[in-house]
Amino acid sequence: MKKIISTLIIASTFYSGLNAQSDSKTPEEQLYRPNYHFTPQKGWMNDPNGLFYLNGTYHLFFQYTPFQSVPDFGRMHWGHAISKDLIKWEQLDPAIAYDEKGAIFSGSAVVDKDNTSGFGDGKNIPIVAIFTYHDMKKEKAGEIDTQSQAIAYSLDHGKTWTKYSNNPVLKNPGIKDFRDPKVFWDAKRKQWVMGLAVQDRQHFYASKNLKDWTFLSEFGKDFGGHGGVWECPDLFPIKVEGTNEEKWVLIVNINPGGPNGGSAAQYFVGDFDGKTFKMDDLFTKQLKKEKVVWLDWGRDNYASVSFDNVPDHKRVIIGWMSNWDYSQDVPTGKWRGSSTIPREVTLKRTKEGYTLKNIPVSQLKNYEGKAVTKEVKLVSDKKLISKGEIDLSKAVIDVDFQKMTKGVYTFALKNSLGERVIFGIDNNKQELFIDRTQSGKTDFKNNFADRISKAPLAKNHQNATFKIVLDKTSIEIFFNDGEKVMTEIFFPNESFSELSLSTDTKGSTVNFTAHQINIK
Structure with a gap:
């Protein structure tokens, strides 16, 4: 429980109707x-x-x-x-x-x-x-x-x-x-x-x-x-x-x-x-x-x-x-x-x-449906998921990098409004990163998107895996079977529909599988 702060107390009868959605959703x-x-x-x-x-x-x-x-x-x-x-x-x-x-x-x-x-x-x-x-x-x-x-x-x-x-x-x-x-x-x-x-x-x-x-x-x-x-x-x-x-x-x-x-x-x-x-x-x-x-x-x-x-x-x-x-x-x-x-x-x-x-948890696999699997030879910028292939507002993506070199490998979640969440691995600086500064609605608090989040790695990697859990407003990254984890939320004005991968190096291979999460 957070340290106590003063809040406005609003009187209400609040036990009724908790199991029903609000009639006047914004x-x-x-x-x-x-x-x-x-x-x-x-x-x-x-x-x-x-x-x-x-x-x-x-x-x-x-x-x-x-x-x-x-x-x-x-x-x-x-x-x-x-x-x-x-x-x-x-x-x-x-x-x-x-x-x-x-x-x-x-x-x-x-x-x-x-x-x-x-x-x-x-x-x-x-x-x-x-x-x-x-x-x-x-x-x-x-x-x-x-x-x-x-x-x-x-x-x-x-x-x-x-x-x-x-x-x-x-x-x-x-x-x-x-x-x-x-x-x-x-x-x-x-x-x-x-x-x-x-x-x-x-x-x-x-x-x-x-x-x-x-x-x-x-x-x-x-x-x-x-x-x-x-x-x-x-x-x-x-x-x-x-x-x-x-x-x-x-x-x-x-x-x-x-x-x-x-x-x-x-x-x-x-x-x-x-x-x-x-x-x-x-x-x-x-x-x-x-x-x-x-x-x-x-x-x-x-x-x-x-x-x-x-x-x-x-x-x-x-x-x-x-x-x-x-x-x-x-x-x-x-x-x-x-x-x-x-x-x-x-x-x-x-x-x-x-x-x-x-x-x-393994139970998440029970909700995996349609799968898109690709093998990509990285040159510069490659679209991994196109609009309509997988609904990226409910998906799990497994990525396997082979023959990585020193350089930066950058994923980008995008929508048609130009909003994006950028994340990946910088093999030069030996770190993971998430950048939500262009992710959509960010101006509700000045410290929400005031920095790029980073996670240090002990070395640069030739081979690496990512499990990326995506929901409508969140990303959870599990690097190398969960040895390093990053979790962040975001608020795009339109759901992200495309995923691309870019790099400033050549010669790496990426195998990835994107699974649709089927849940109501």
């Missing part, structure tokens, strides 16, 4: 709503919260102001959506509403299979949500201990929730930024562990019953990015690719301080002994060189956290596809906020360090 609402990335039907959305899987259904909760398209931090809710496959989502009524104790800020949810909380009724597994209460009355009075941690439980798979009568379960010790609890079951120690964002570092707590919490340790004072407040943490175990060795990954979102401005997500790799998170020695050397290790180098992936209880021990994350630099100004009318494509993460180790790879 052209912007029609033009800019994604085809298959989740968005609220109306109102404001930011951080994903309370992610879990149970009995064939994925649950996505999120920070939600139902009655206006800018955040009301004094009356924040948890919104709710469900999916059978992580791709096609159905929005439900708001799940947890603000009350006299405060607004409902970010947090997590766990499937309490053993009923450690005692909330179960003998028939239904309790789902326990852990969230931050934010007390606006205290904030307006100038007090700093405005945030505390609370819980609620559900016995009907997250449809309805009962708040614990003895909330809060973790009181504020006198700290201004004290929020966003991410809780998981530590099976080895038979305890629940809470990671909490506290100013610009991480605190850990433990509990046997989700009600009584004990402080364990602190991490992060001297490591990683500190350009802004830390938010929305996540700690989880993961196997190193090709081994049986287990490491722990700590994701910490930061605002501001991102690599290309505004909010972003960083991560750390190490070990967790049930009390303390300690960075791995190889990762420590890597961090000294890189200073910050970023999950996504684009400007529009924030608050990425993972789902609880996913089958086959997969680790799936999803983020808010926006940036606090301009999120309240994007030109989408009566709704604001969208989610990234859900991504499966894996951990790769090389002699240089660790990479938390992330690629789109």
Whole structure:
């Protein structure tokens, strides 16, 4: 949850009609709503919260102001959506509403299979949500201990929730930024562990019953990015690719301080002994060189956290596809906020360090339809997709470069209005880039298109792959199987219909396949 700012409070009756589209859509609402990335039907959305899987259904909760398209931090809710496959989502009524104790800020949810909380009724597994209460009355009075941690439980798979009568379960010790609890079951120690964002570092707590919490340790004072407040943490175990060795990954979102401005997500790799998170020695050397290790180098992936209880021990994350630099100004009318494509993460180790790879979940393939496949010998400028071949407002494109040389390889998404999004790889400077300065509507905030986003590479490449996930108003680039990722949004006045590739070198070969995404 972002640092608090004042917003206009608009009184409204907001529970009715959330499952119906607005009768008076503006052209912007029609033009800019994604085809298959989740968005609220109306109102404001930011951080994903309370992610879990149970009995064939994925649950996505999120920070939600139902009655206006800018955040009301004094009356924040948890919104709710469900999916059978992580791709096609159905929005439900708001799940947890603000009350006299405060607004409902970010947090997590766990499937309490053993009923450690005692909330179960003998028939239904309790789902326990852990969230931050934010007390606006205290904030307006100038007090700093405005945030505390609370819980609620559900016995009907997250449809309805009962708040614990003895909330809060973790009181504020006198700290201004004290929020966003991410809780998981530590099976080895038979305890629940809470990671909490506290100013610009991480605190850990433990509990046997989700009600009584004990402080364990602190991490992060001297490591990683500190350009802004830390938010929305996540700690989880993961196997190193090709081994049986287990490491722990700590994701910490930061605002501001991102690599290309505004909010972003960083991560750390190490070990967790049930009390303390300690960075791995190889990762420590890597961090000294890189200073910050970023999950996504684009400007529009924030608050990425993972789902609880996913089958086959997969680790799936999803983020808010926006940036606090301009999120309240994007030109989408009566709704604001969208989610990234859900991504499966894996951990790769090389002699240089660790990479938390992330690629789109495999379920996206189930929606792939018509395919266009081509092999291209690059000379200068080549049109890869012509208008009418593939609808580029809902497509996945796989590109395989062979025999690359030093030079710049530039893709361009274009429409008939001359608008474009430019992206690619600069083998001279050893970096990826996205340029949305000519992408259409950009003047709603002066820092939306004030720079070209860049992601450094460790070397120039002779061979490389791109997976490009396109929606109406977004691009997600997964370079070399997700070793480097960039996510950005844009707002063209007409959907992009052509894709070209140009280079200032000769001799390279490109094999690519574009798949239509068929989803309604």
